[in-house]
Amino acid sequence: MSPEMMWSSLVEEAIGEDVSALVLSGDVVHHHRAYFNVLGALEEGFTRLASAGIPVVAVAGNHDVDLMARLSDQRKEGELVVLGSDGSWESTTIVSRGGAKVDLWGTSFIREHSEENPLKNFDETRLLEGRPCLGVLHCDRDAQGPYAPVSSGDLERNPIQHWVLGHIHAPDPVPSSSERWALYPGSPLPFHPGEQGAHGPLLISLDEHSGRVLGVERKHLSPLRYESIGVELGNMDRQSELLDGVHRSLEDACFRYREEQANLTHLNLRLEVSFEGELELEKARDDLEEALVTTDPHMSFHGVVVQVNRLALAKRREVDFEIYRGQEGPLGVLAEFENSKMEEDETLQIFIKELRSTIEKDSSRLSKEFCPELDGEDLELIIQEEARRFALALLEQD
Numbered sequence: 241m242s243p244e245m246m247w248s249s250l251v252e253e254a255i256g257e258d259v260s261a262l263v264l265s266g267d268v269v270h271h272h273r274a275y276f277n278v279l280g281a282l283e284e285g286f287t288r289l290a291s292a293g294i295p296v297v298a299v300a301g302n303h304d305v306d307l308m309a310r311l312s313d314q315r316k317e318g319e320l321v322v323l324g325s326d327g328s329w330e331s332t333t334i335v336s337r338g339g340a341k342v343d344l345w346g347t348s349f350i351r352e353h354s355e356e357n358p359l360k361n362f363d364e365t366r367l368l369e370g371r372p373c374l375g376v377l378h379c380d381r382d383a384q385g386p387y388a389p390v391s392s393g394d395l396e397r398n399p400i401q402h403w404v405l406g407h408i409h410a411p412d413p414v415p416s417s418s419e420r421w422a423l424y425p426g427s428p429l430p431f432h433p434g435e436q437g438a439h440g441p442l443l444i445s446l447d448e449h450s451g452r453v454l455g456v457e458r459k460h461l462s463p464l465r466y467e468s469i470g471v472e473l474g475n476m477d478r479q480s481e482l483l484d485g486v487h488r489s490l491e492d493a494c495f496r497y498r499e500e501q502a503n504l505t506h507l508n509l510r511l512e513v514s515f516e517g518e519l520e521l522e523k524a525r526d527d528l529e530e531a532l533v534t535t536d537p538h539m540s541f542h543g544v545v546v547q548v549n550r551l552a553l554a555k556r557r558e559v560d561f562e563i564y565r566g567q568e569g570p571l572g573v574l575a576e577f578e579n580s581k582m583e584e585d586e587t588l589q590i591f592i593k594e595l596r597s598t599i600e601k602d603s604s605r606l607s608k609e610f611c612p613e614l615d616g617e618d619l620e621l622i623i624q625e626e627a628r629r630f631a632l633a634l635l636e637q638d
Contacts, residue, residue, distance in 0.1 A: 241463055244281040246429040249461050250441055251285040255292045257443060261334040262294055263344065265406030265425065266301025266378030268308070282311065290319045297321045297332055300348035301378040301406050302387055308348070323376060324348045329362055331373075338448025343368065345400060346376035353386035359394045367399060372451035374444070378406035381422070395422040402453050404442070410435045411458070414442070418453045425458075433466045433510060433549055438501045460501040468510040469493050472556075472629065476517040479527050486513060486528065494541035505543065510550040516557075525553045561631070570634055574627045 241249075254262045269278050289296060295318055300308040309325040324330040324347030331345045345367075347358050358377065367373060375398070380387040387407055395403055403422035411426025425442045427435065439462040445454040473485040490509075498504050513528070532539075532548045539546045561575040 241429060243429060244278065246461065247281050247285055250428055251288050253441065253459055253461060254289065254294055258292075258337065259294055259443070260336050260342075260446070261344070262289060262296045263374075263376055263404055264296065264298035264308075265376055265404050266299050266349070267303040267406055268298070268301075269304045279311075283314075286311070286315060286320055290316070295319060295321060295334065297323065297334065297344050297346075297376065299323050299346040299376050299378050299406065300325065300350075302349050302352050302354075305349050305352060322348060326350065329358075329366075331366075336446050336448050336451055340372070340447065340449055340451030342372045342374060342446060342451040344374050344376055349378060349388070354388050355386050356388065357390050357394065358388050359390050359398060362398065364399045372446070372453070373400045373402075374453075375400040375403040375422075376406075377403060380407055381405060381424070392422070396420065402444075404444075411437050411439055413437075414456055414458050418455050421456070423456070429462050430464055430466050433508060436466045436468065438462070438465060438497075460503060462501075463503055463505040464508065465497060465501065465504055465506070466508045466510075467493070467497070468512070471511065471513045473513065473515040474517075476515040476519045476524070479519065479524065482513075482515060482519060482524055482528065483531055485515075486511075486532075490539065490546055491541040494544040494546060498542050498544055505545060507544050507546045509546060509548050510552075511548050512552045512554075514554045514556050516555070519555075521553065521555045524555075525551075528553060564631075571631055574631045574634075 251262075268282065286296060298308050298312075298320065300306070300322060308320075308322045312320045312322045312325075321332045323332065323344065327347060327350040329345060329347045331343045333341050333343050335341055345362075347361075358379065377390070378388060379390045381390055381395070382392055383389055401420040405422055405424045408424045409427040409431065410424070412423045415421045415423070423442065426437070426439055428439055428441055430436075430439050438458060438460050440458050440460045442456050443459050444456050446452065447454055469489070471486055471489040473482065476482045476485070493509070494507060497507060511532075515524070529551060532551060564571040564575040566572065567575070
């Protein structure tokens with residue numbers, strides 16, 4: 241999906257949701273890259289939004305310093321409002337479908353670089369008492385540099401409780417409550433493996449009568465997702481076991497991400513695999529790279545095409561629990577735990593009962609394919625494997 245296609249989907253989503261305004265937090269255009277293609281798509285989107293009665297409120301970022309103001313000059317009044325195009329703080333009022341008024345406050349970049357903290361020039365006496373507000377700011381949060389650095393503390397101390405931020409492409413997690421937050425929505429479409437997570441615009445819900453923020457959710461419009469996943473495998477003595485283990489992990493990852501993001505079609509991964517056993521590391525790496533990159537570079541699970549852009553393979557040291565059995569300390573406890581049998585150990589029986597209850601609770605919302613029935617022997621193996629992982633983590637600290 242191209243950026244132009246994503247912009248068109250975003251406009252359609254805004255119209256379909258009948259939003260009160262579309263807010264852009266800067267860097268809509270990256271300098272002159274594909275300038276004419278992007279400009280035409282933007283203008284077409286603004287026209288469609290204006291026809292639906294949806295104003296666009298924006299701030300200019302470091303990559304589109306003068307573009308947004310020029311676009312605003314070409315639109316009818318109120319169709320595209322660029323806040324603080326002269327570098328000052330400015331507000332505009334939007335009206336919810338229920339008639340509530342909300343003030344949007346923001347300021348724009350007036351040059352490509354700015355080392356000043358824009359919040360230091362914010363005059364809170366200009367805020368109307370009792371009027372709900374939303375801040376829009378293109379900035380570099382908790383960083384020092386030439387891109388309007390601000391701290392989380394600055395945002396928390398500001399009387400505006402909710403902020404939509406621009407500049408960072410990777411999205412912030414969506415908060416579970418409507419209390420104070422300052423969020424990077426992220427780019428609607430990821431462009432780099434470092435921009436991980438589900439991408440898409442935020443839908444901020446307002447009380448139709450008071451205008452206060454009720455909640456925020458992410459609209460998963462991007463069909464592409466970048467992620468890093470770790471695969472910890474047990475004893476691997478044959479190459480086929482390693483390939484099967486990685487295959488199952490990739491299939492499970494596709495299922496989980498597709499459950500969260502229904503329109504996901506492409507998953508690009510940084511994959512870290514570790515294993516124990518007799519399998520020789522270099523041979524395992526060569527065969528796995530051939531399987532993932534050469535033989536099947538575009539695998540598909542559950543309608544999601546998977547591509548591995550980086551592969552790391554490591555062989556974990558094995559734990560000889562016999563050395564620690566009978567000793568005091570964490571490794572001694574783990575050695576006994578790893579050797580326990582459910583029918584002989586009352587503590588283990590209680591633990592397995594709780595583990596089974598947790599698994600059954602989680603599996604109630606998942607496919608049986610991914611949560612098969614587990615008997616006592618299966619659960620013992622899970623516990624023994626986790627005991628080995630815990631012991632390895634302790635040994636690696638030495």
